[in-house]
Amino acid sequence: MDIFKAHLDKFITVSDDEFTSIISFFQILETEKKENIMLEGEICKFKYFVLEGCLRKFFVNEKGVEQTTEFAIENWWLADTFAYERQEKSNFNIQSVERSRLLIIDLHSQELLLEKHPIMERYFRMIYQRAYAAAEKRIRYIYEMTKEEYYVHFSTLYPWFIQRIPQYLIASFLGFTPEYLSEIRAKLRS
């Protein structure tokens, strides 16, 4: 749990006793590589915090191709936020990219947590504020850059990320075929 404590410390101040109480509202989930955590058509019961490993969120498009819209590595949250807030069926899938260790919380436990520890409102406000700011940036990139430019931008900013994630998933995130991604990578190397 030290990972989550260190993460919280970046946003709010909680004593060790408070932290012990806070953490009791969460559960631990351990997943295998490629394990499906949430399937399209299921209620989005939980949101997921990555202690160790990597998750992705995707949907299956009209052509039957998996389109990844988000990744989450250590210290990131992942959920279908819209479906989680309303406890509705999701039209996304969530899957482990790597063997992972997750902290999960359901909406009811979250409400109890926020009631007992209002300081966590501040924490989640900051988390959503940052997530929203990142989404605003991403929408701008989508308008501004071709997918090739976005890949170059992305791999320049996050080379360690590109190393870590299987190439076919990077392709699925960018909306490329794996073959097309190989071509771009070859072009960039030359």
Add this chain to the structure above:
Amino acid sequence: MDIFKAHLDKFITVSDDEFTSIISFFQILETEKKENIMLEGEICKFKYFVLEGCLRKFFVNEKGVEQTTEFAIENWWLADTFAYERQEKSNFNIQSVERSRLLIIDLHSQELLLEKHPIMERYFRMIYQRAYAAAEKRIRYIYEMTKEEYYVHFSTLYPWFIQRIPQYLIASFLGFTPEYLSEIRAKLRS
């Protein structure tokens, strides 16, 4: 201020006295149609809540074309969230689409507000959570739909919005030329 009180009531419970104190941390800004509120290269000092009117956020792309990325009408917030949080120079512009009446708050006043009224952490957490959920949906639409499909989707869900906003700004939001948007509209009518 009744508009903002009614808006807050949807998320949190505050007494009239609390509300009087809360509102004292904000300022009112009245703007003319097409007035620039924030320019690219300026620090994003404020975030803006629309009491009456309409704002848009845009950037100027490489070709010198204004690309609108967001609109805000009554009861919506608008800012360059990333630049606001860090008090950095923005690379967006914010402009009044209509003559508007805004509630604005700077980061320092916001911190004082949150210190004095921690219930506002809950309010802003919910606001950012919804904004993030909407951005997740929008990113999926961008992956899933052609711009023509997005226009049809958008104008079916929000016909009153399409009526209200000048056509050249709808085109600027969709990344169309105004001429192309006219063509699509003609095709849809026939």
